[in-house]
Structures are given as C-alpha cells and as structure tokens.
Amino acid sequence: MTFIKSAICALAGATALCGGFAAAAWAQNEQFIPRLVYRTGPYAPNGIPFADGYADYLDMLNARDGGVDGVKLVYEECEDGYNNDKGVECYERLKGKGPTGAALVDPLSTGITYALIERATADKVPIVSMGYGRADASYGPVFPYVFTYPVTYWEGADAIITYIAQQEGGVAKLKGKKIGLIYHDSAYGKEPIATLEKLAQLDGFTFEKFPVSPPGIDQKATWLQIRQKRPNWMLMWGWGVMNSTAIKEAAAVGYPMDHFIGIWWSGAEPDVAPAGKAGIGYKAAVFHGTGTDFGVIRDIKHYLYDKGQGKTKVDKIGEVLYVRGVINALYDMEALHTAHKKFGNKPLTGEQVRWGLENLDLTAARITELGAEGLIAPMKISCENHGGHGLVRMQQWDGAHWKYASDWIEPHHDLLDPMYKASALAYAKEKNITPRDCSKTQS
C-alpha cells in the first residue's frame, strides 16, 4: 500500500496531495512542539499573552540551556481562533512534524480538547489541558493520554464554594443563600454545573444558572435577570471578551464586586482593565502566582528581552495569562525532562512523553531549581491521578495588580474523586474502553 502510494505520488508529482504539503527537512536532535494558538478574534485578548508566555519559555530554554537536556526545542504556531473545527485541522496539520512527531498538545480550549481526546489517544499524542478541558479525564485509567493537572473545573467550583463558606462564616451559613453562575454557553462553561448542583444539594444553597451565548458581547438581558433574582454570590465561567463585558455589566447594575468570583480563565488583566475603576474588588480563583519576581521570569527577561528578542513588551511579562503560559510550558518541559531520564536525551515520541507526564514529580526542591518557587505548588502525577494537586487560591483586583485574597484551598477530594471515576467509567462504557489496571502499568 505504501509502495503503491509513493509510486503514484512519484508519477503524478502531486506533492500537494501526497505529502500533506511541502515537507521540511528536520534536524535529528530537535523536539517538535505543536502550538495551537489564537491571536485573532474575540478570544485574542486572552489568547495572545498565553501564547507569548509559552513561546518565550521555550526560546529562553533554547538560549540558556540549548533546549531540554541538550535537545533543542522547535515549535510552530497554528491559528485556530478558538474554533473547534479549525483546532482539529491545526492538530492534524502539526501532529506529524519534527523527527519524532508532536511531543504533546496544549489545546487551550475545552471545546478543542473534547474534539481531540479520541484522535490524540489513537495517535498516541498526549493532551495537556492545564486547568481546563474534560474534568473526569483526570481519572487516568480511562484516559491514558489526557492530563488535566494541576486543577480541574470541578475542583475550581468546589474551592470557590469553600471560599464563600469561609467568608460567610461556615458551611452551615450557606443554607438558604442564593449562588448564581454566569457562564459561556459551551462545553467549557457547562463543565462546573454538575458539581455546583451537587454542592447546592449538600450545603442547602439555591443554585441559579445564567447562560451567555458565545462570544458574549451582549449581556444586558442576562444582567437584568441577575438583578431581579439577586444572588448573594455570583460565579463566572467566561473567556475572551465575555469577561470584561460581564464585569462592566455587573458594575452597571450595581452588583457588589467583592461578591463576584471568576474562575482562573476569568481573572486576568485584559478582563478587568477595560472596566476601569468599576472592576476594583473583583475576585478570581487561581492556581499559580503572578508577577516578575521569580527566577524563571527573570531568566526570560535576561536571555530574551534584554537582547530585544521577546514575543511581547517587557512590561507585560508579569501578567496573569503570560505567567500561565510560562507555567504550562514549564510543566510540559519538565515532563520531557522526566522522560529523558528513562529514554535518554533524544527527541521523544508522544508515547514516551506520556510516560514522562505520568511519572512527573515536582517536589519543592525541584521547583526551586526551576526558579518557580512561590509560583506553583508541588505536585505528583500517577497512573491513577492525572489531575494533580487541585489546590486553588483566590486573588483580588485592586485596580492595578492582582493580590492574593486567601490561602491555598484544598478541594473535597472525598466528594470529587468518586464523581470523576463514575463519570469516566460511564464514558469508558459508551466507548467500549477497558480501563487500565494501574497496579500493572507503573514505570
């Protein structure tokens, strides 16, 4: 078959059809990282800093250490506009590049993650959906190629409710309270609903849903409804222009900002800055630190920006989403480093990188070594647990900076873990997947 194919290709000279498109020659000691980014469209304000942070970290590693363990990193960006169809096309386009194919893929979109889970699993390319995507995929036995660490939406929802209980003075005080959720009406925004409904049942609060059709530029009617129902607390699962619009509308109907809490994708500078003074006091959950006062950010500044090479402006490199891009890259590269220890310092296939991801062990000492002390929390991934530590803390916008507003909050693992497992097993049943036996797959 392959022979016939190449023979026909040679005869027809139809390179456009055969080789995909022009095949570039790859250096042998390079690791290819596909980059699905969105630098245009309604989600660009959030997509750009994240993509810049990721790219800068890889460039910095190449400049400082010559890559990861001496294996040079190459990457290619593909613009998907946060569009699921385009994201699939980008993935298919990039997955075979480089001497060993794509190491892993970070879709940065829950919708694209859903569209890729089966494809990538069949292609043996790991998906790292860092703090987004399908929450029940943190159950490793059913989803060997999907990693959701360090935290899922279900844990995020649970942690925010815990925080609200702390503010109200105990879980008992939640009884009779009304908590609303304004969400992007897509797979992403719907992800926390089941958890919140369950918690409403357990803690005795009323849960109200306010869907916003994407992209969410028009929310006038939704906020009038919110004003009528007067929830005591509002949660937000938004992205792109939806975030800043919601904060402006909340201010317009006089909703108290310090009772309005966003998920980590609704808590960055581009979200609050357009609202100006009205956004002061707004809170958001977060799973990492921000700012420039970390070894890794200083290195990026030293090796790239001081030489005039960075992807963005130097005053942007401490922003929430930029730092999150750096952290995503840091986790990914640490997985490569882990896999190098087993397979040797050479470009790895997706299957080998998957081993590295599953055996990732970020100790406090290693985090200090990487220059990320205070930026991320220690975390250990295993065959059973692809979801990481699940720790979340709150931050609050003071008009110029994000400040921590709480300590690390531990989610209720006893409540959530069985939910992940039940949901993942239901998926496995529907798709005829036999879950792996984790006692046999270790190293």
Next chain:
Amino acid sequence: MLYREAGQFKTSYAADQAIFTIPQDRAAFWILLALGFIAIPLVASEYVLLTIMIPFLVFALAAIGLNILTGYAGQLSLGTGGFMAVGAFTAYKLTTALPGLDIVFVFLLSGLVAAAVGIVFGLPSLRIKGFYLAVATLAAQFFLIWLFNKLPWFSNYSPSGVIGAPPRAALGLVTVTGAEASPVAKYLFTLAFVAILALAAKNLVRGRFGRSWMAIRDMDIAAEIIGIRPLNAKLSAFAVSSFYVGIAGALWAFIYTGGVEALAFDIDRSFQILFMIIIGGLGSILGSFLGAAFITLLPILLDRGGEALGLPVPVNVLTNLEDMIFGGLIILFLIAEPRGLARLWQIGKEKLRLWPFPH
C-alpha cells in the same frame, strides 16, 4: 471543439432524458467518481482525507439539502444548523439506546426524524413568504439549539453537553466511527453516502417533485392554478431538505469531529451553508459541491499557501490577510457571475463548445 455535439443523435427517450446527455459529460462524471473512490484513497494523506475531504463532502451534502429548499422550492431558510443538530443528536440517542442497530440505518433514521422536525417548522411557510419566512426558520434554529443545550437528556446527561461518537461498523463490515476507524474507511463511507444521496437529489429535482417545487418558486399563484398543491409542494421540500441536512449533521458529528456540542451547529453554520449555495449557484446540485469546495477548501489553501511560500509572517497577520483575500474573492466571484459558480461552469462549457473558432 471539446464539447462538439454535432453528430450525436439520441434515438430513445431514455437517452434523451439521461442526466448527462453528452458523452463528454458522462466520461467526466465517471472519471470524477473513479478519482473520488479509487485515486484519492490511494494517494491522499491522512491529513487530506480527515481535515479536507470529509468536511467538504459533509458540507456538500448539507448544501444540497438547503439548495432543494431554497434553490429549487424558493423557501429561504436560516435553520440549517438547527436541522443538522437534530440529525446529530438523534443519531447519538439512537446509537446509544440501540447499540446493535447498524450505523447506516441510524443515519437514515436520524434523517427521517430531521425531516419530521423540518415539516413542523415548515408549516409557517404556507402563510408567510420571503424574508418573513427566513425569520420564522431563524426561530427554528434558535429553538432547536436551545433545546439541545437545555435538556441534558439529549446528551445522555454528559456534564458538558458534548456528544461523542461510539465506535460503530457500517453494514457490519468496517468500523467507520470512533477514533480507531481508518481515515480511508471514514472517507469512503462519507463519499458513498454523499454520492448516492446526490444522485437521488438530482433525479428528484428532475422529476415531478422538482417540477412542482420550481413552479412554486417561480410563481406560487400560477402553480396553484395549474394544479400544484402548495401544501404538498412546500412541505415535501422542507421534509426532503431536512432529511439531507439531518444526515449531514449526523455525519459531521460522527465521522468528522467524533464529538460535538450543540454550539457546533449555531447560526454561523446556517449562514455558512447559505453562503455555499449562493456562491455555488442556487438551484443546482453541481453548485452545491462547488460552493462547499469554495467555502471549506479556499481558507485552508490560502493558509497553507502562505506557509508554503515560507514568508516570515506571524500567524495572526496571516489569518487576517486570509480573511481579507477570502472576502475579496467572494465579492469578485459574485460580481463576475451573480448566479454562482455553477453558472460560471455552464458559460465555460458554452465557450468550450465553440472553441477555438468562436464564429
């Protein structure tokens, strides 16, 4: 010269009524089919099959469906996305409830359910026309998407509302859905579906139904006077159109993406398909294919073209540039031939008939 018909005589009614009356056209048709069924699966890479050919075929099927309603029967519809969603969600519910049912029948049944829904939303067309009908079908679009979003029963209580295609075999032979299915199997399955349905559509529009649709389109009062019942004509157009669109939706969810949410069939999808038939040519089966090719393939070609040239352009600039070129080309084509690419092809054929001696 290429299309010279001199000396070609038809000696039977069957020959006179054939779809392709000219031998050259017949040859071209068989060559195209051979290309689609034999050459492309042999030659094309996985990327080309999965991300270019399959979406093109699915869109072509949806465009045929809308063309039957809008192009042939003259009923403007903006509900295409909603009817695609009906097809996709019905197929999902059917195949998860009855895993033993063959996927071919699942798709045909979901087409029938979409047809039934199409008839219900086609009822207003008996009283209202033109832009007002477009608004009524817009209601169908928003209502159906809202319904699939609102009721978790449709996605089997999936927390995110995403439906995923379980692995299923076609006619008990090859697995065509799910991630394990081979790209060639998926492609051939889609192509077979589209080819058979396109042929059926071509014959339908040449027959009694097609003629009654066109009579209604051209002047409904005159059609009524010569004995065509508007009720039958309009509702049958809605039913057949929704059947095609519903199957396209099921193919989109099961064969192309493998997992979709209702959002994948939002109003943008309806507009996309409407643009396909406007650019391709209203009232033409060939135009549906040309329009689908134009809208789905051109952006990818532009994108890959910019990449192949090796220009050091950042992705965001490239994307914006693409949008501008794409928009420009649409305007250019519509100015050059407002009746679409199919008409352009017809004119080209006329020219070829005389070439190289135009007088």
